[in-house]
Amino acid sequence: MFNPASWSDGETIYMLYRAEDSTGIGIWNGESVVGLATSRDGLNFERHPEPIYRAVEEWELPGGAEDPRIAKIDDTFWLTYTAYDGETARQALASSKDLFEWERHGLIFPQLGWTKAGAIVPKQINGKYWMYFGDTNIWIAHSEDLINWTPIEEPVMRPREGMFDSGLIEPGPTPLITEHGILMLYNSADDNLVYRTGQALFDINDPAKLLKRSDDFFLEPDTELEVDGQIPNVVFIEGLSKLGDTWYLYFGMGDSGIGVATWTP
Structure with missing residues (x-):
């Protein structure tokens, strides 16, 4: 078990x-x-x-439903996940009122090939909903x-030569709406495929406009499971939830376990 998404109702954290x-x-x-936990x-x-969700279609088997991300908008949960047929990874979508009964909506971008990591902004902006996605650049x-x-x-973010995110970048958990803009925590890898995490801020009135981006990472592999797991040198964030005054950031550890980092303002 690894790479968890999360959502909180203020009293309980639901981890997918x-x-x-x-x-x-x-x-x-x-x-x-x-x-679900x-x-x-x-x-x-x-x-x-x-399991609360499993793959059933030809285009998502035998690999199954990978790397879920969850956003709740009004009274509906929206699940994005990577459908993997053993050769090509593609983003798929499902929705639910209760996290148990799901309506399947199929591939998100059937016209595209390889696509991963769909993170939906949990608010309508300029009459539209927005999703960041991709696992090389971010679109x-x-x-x-x-x-x-x-x-x-056109991508809204690209890897940066000579930095911690020089090899690839992809969205992390559901983006946060803040007073400064849309905050996206993202995953990245350098040229040696060491995965670390960064932060990016987008314009609340123009979600495609990047305002700021961190110069340094804030999480990197340093435990045995993260360094020597099924996929080595990986921390992979997908879940961010608040309980009380504390934020809980959940991440995959080398595709072999789940870790958490906390922050209390």
Whole structure:
């Protein structure tokens, strides 16, 4: 289990994590499903006994449903995940009122090839919804109904030569709406595929406009599981939730476990 998304109602944190079996070791690792765990303190979780979401279509098997991200807009949860058929990874979409019964909406960008990491901004801006996505550059797409998405051709962020994010970048958890703009925590790798995390701020009135970007990372692999896991040298953030006065940032550890970092203002 690794690479978890999260959402909080203020009293409980709901973690949607990627669980992987061993059916495809040496080929695609194994089929991935989405599991659910809950916590009242952000640290100790109780797992639901069965997956809450699993792949059923040809275009998402045998690899399954990978790397979920979750956003709640009004009374609906919107799940983006990587559908992996063993060869091509593509973003897919589902929605739910309760995290258990899901309506499947298929591929988000059927006209595109390889696409990953869809992070939906949880607020309508200028009459549209917005999603950051991509795992080399970061692109943006917009939608009027959260189901049909139109990507903008030009990336909104690119890797930076000679820096911690020189190799690739991709969105992390659901972006936050702040008084300064749209805050996106993102994943990145350098030229040696060491994964670290950064921050970017976008204009609240123009979500495609990058305002600021961190010069340094704030999280890097340093534990045994992160350095020597199934995929070495990886910390991979996908879940950010607030409980009380504390923010909990959940991340995958080398594709082999789940870690958490906390911040209390």
